[in-house]
Amino acid sequence: MKAYLSLITAAALGLAACSGQQSAPAAQEPAATASTPAAAETAPETASEAADNTAATPSCEAVIESNDQMRYDTDTLTISKQCDEFTLVLKHVGQMPKMAMGHNVVITRTADIAAVAKDGQSAGADKEFVKAGDERIVAHTGLIGGGEETRVTFSPSQFGDGDYSFFCSFPGHEGMMRGKVVLTD
Numbered sequence: 001m002k003a004y005l006s007l008i009t010a011a012a013l014g015l016a017a018c019s020g021q022q023s024a025p026a027a028q029e030p031a032a033t034a035s036t037p038a039a040a041e042t043a044p045e046t047a048s049e050a051a052d053n054t055a056a057t058p059s060c061e062a063v064i065e066s067n068d069q070m071r072y073d074t075d076t077l078t079i080s081k082q083c084d085e086f087t088l089v090l091k092h093v094g095q096m097p098k099m100a101m102g103h104n105v106v107i108t109r110t111a112d113i114a115a116v117a118k119d120g121q122s123a124g125a126d127k128e129f130v131k132a133g134d135e136r137i138v139a140h141t142g143l144i145g146g147g148e149e150t151r152v153t154f155s156p157s158q159f160g161d162g163d164y165s166f167f168c169s170f171p172g173h174e175g176m177m178r179g180k181v182v183l184t185d
């Protein structure tokens with residue numbers, strides 16, 4: 001069957017492929033529908049350029065899911081410094097209300113987690129457990145409950161040297177809900 005189709009394709013191409021009838025049919029099938037040889041030649045180049053762009057462009061958005069089991073679905077958040085702006089989306093896929101199982105994402109130096117969490121909890125539920133104007137915080141989302149989603153957009157240029165992490169500042173959550181921020185060039 002395959003050999004039969006190959007013969008038909010070769011016939012459709014006429015005598016143009018006189019030097020490679022054995023291996024040519026599969027590669028040249030798209031060309032057989034193109035109106036001119038020039039059009040057929042540009043198609044592979046365009047596809048190649050698209051692939052290159054995809055590989056070179058970093059993703060400037062990440063999605064983290066959280067749940068009723070006091071967990072994020074990842075323990076790493078990769079952020080490219082090539083991004084002018086980075087958007088972090090937080091989803092709460094559980095059902096519990098915000099005041100029982102609230103989650104946010106706070107990004108700060110790993111060494112500052114305990115102090116930032118403590119100050120956030122002192123700030124209270126009205127402030128969504130984030131101290132207003134806390135300069136140790138690179139970015140943070142709002143606090144959400146089950147079924148909700150929130151996002152924050154910030155500039156990765158705010159990161160300095162050193163080790164950064166993300167965590168949930170809801171009281172008692174920072175031990176279970178935390179992960180590493182991985183910065184890439």
Ligand code: CO
Nearest residue numbers: 102103168173
């Ligand atoms: Co939480």
